[in-house]
Amino acid sequence: MEKRFKVSYFLNFLGVLAVFFLFVLLFENNAFGRSTQYIKGISTTACYTIIMVASLNLVVGCMGEFSLGHAGFVSVGAYASAIVSNGLTGKGLPDIALFLVALLAGGIAAGLTGVLVGIPALRLRGDYLAIVTIAFAEIIRVLFCNLSITGGGKTMSGIIKLSNFYWSFWIMVVCITVMYMYVRSRFGRTVKAIREDYIAASASGINVTYYKVLTFTVAAFFAGIGGGVYAHYMTAMIPTNFNFMYSAELLSEVIIGGIGSITGSIIGASFLSSLPEMMRQFSQYRMLAYSVVLVLVMIFKPGGIFGAWEFSLIRVYERLTGRKGGWEKSRKKTEGGV
């Protein structure tokens, strides 16, 4: 099992590498002609959206709580990282170091905010989190509209452009890997136990609030990183970008992709973030389209397109080579999913 685990990570890494080189090949050879730059941009958008959606999936899928204010954490991360990178430009740091420091700052700022919101909100059971997070995101928006350091309600522009597709891709890969490992770790399993039976979990000596706040903080941290990539891609932003609609969009991508499936979040986020981009002239209908898709998913596949299923190369490999494992193991793996 140990060995299979390592092989699995290695295979997945090879897969990621292959996907990366495919993109490099396509982009460097101008495979899409004049649209290459444009498609590169959309792919970058997909990368940070994946981070944001997967992080929200930690709250919704792993913890089983609804958060309707994830954009608030994205916003905190975006502004914190932009402020840090503005402060550090021209200090002789290489771009990549500057970028990583800024992202880390964004993640930490968002994570700390996550602790502050999580401690009061997660002690309560029920739907309080949804309400508290909406309120939180609104507070952040209003606050950032009034602070001079965040542009005081005007567009904050001139953020140094550090997010290119290649960097964003690898940042996304690292974030997804860490989140996946978190879900599979003892922490993730504990949170899953809490979701399944609160009373049994407390009776087993699990400090319920602690594990919930921890997961919420991890989710906020990665939302902040996603925000940082966003900020350094857009180079200009305004607090109202991170409004309730943005949170709702992220949440619908989680639900459509599959609650509890990181694979689902990846696919859901890439499609749903690039489709509207491609049909920009219809962009005002985007929420409408989302709602329709959401309703259809709810009716026909209530667990989302991927349910709690996770894609795994080792299973494909085992299936192809007919090696032992096949169904039994893969079933176990799915059930042990997020």
Add this chain to the structure above:
Amino acid sequence: MLKITNLAVSYGAIEAIHGVSLEVHDGEIVSLIGANGAGKTTILRTISGLKKADKGEILFDGADLLKTEPSKIINLKLAHVPEGRHIFPQMTVEENLEMGAFTDGKDMAANMADVFERFSRLKERKKQLAGTLSGGEQQMLAVGRALMAKPKMILMDEPSMGLSPLLVKEIFSIIREVNKKGITILLVEQNAKMALSISNRAYVMETGKITMEGNAGEMLKDDRVKKAYLGQ
């Protein structure tokens, strides 16, 4: 081993437990019986820290439980099998048991082998999702999970609830076996007859107060108990 003195607990403005005192000695099985709503579950929940007390004192092996962090109480080797079969339905039997050793993972393999030896039904189903177990098997799993913490004492809340007569017998014989291995038990039961027949001592509760206490065998013969709880 466990000594409760003058405990008062309330839900909001309503006091549910009015000054209860109760004691369980090392190695005993003690039952706590009483009508629905008497406050039995509330007492167990207060002992294991899931509910806050207003006043009183709960000592377990000299430690003041009311001043102990709820998630640390299990470290004192006091386990709780809550009322109503609380298991983790989407996890396998094995994973459920692992969660029982959450605070103390050493000797886990040996503990699990012990539990499987006692509950052979669980062993056959160790890869099965707990939610698909029968009611009786789930109850055994809940007991098994408590045993994973290597407790000195177990609080059991209506382990026979909703089980067929045959399984009720099985559960009670398991309780007795567990006790023979040196684990002290405080048992809350609706099935007063069964509970009294395996207990050393018993307490009877009514609306938040202890109204009777004594030797379990004598209580089985007591007219008031017979009338109120044994349906005779």
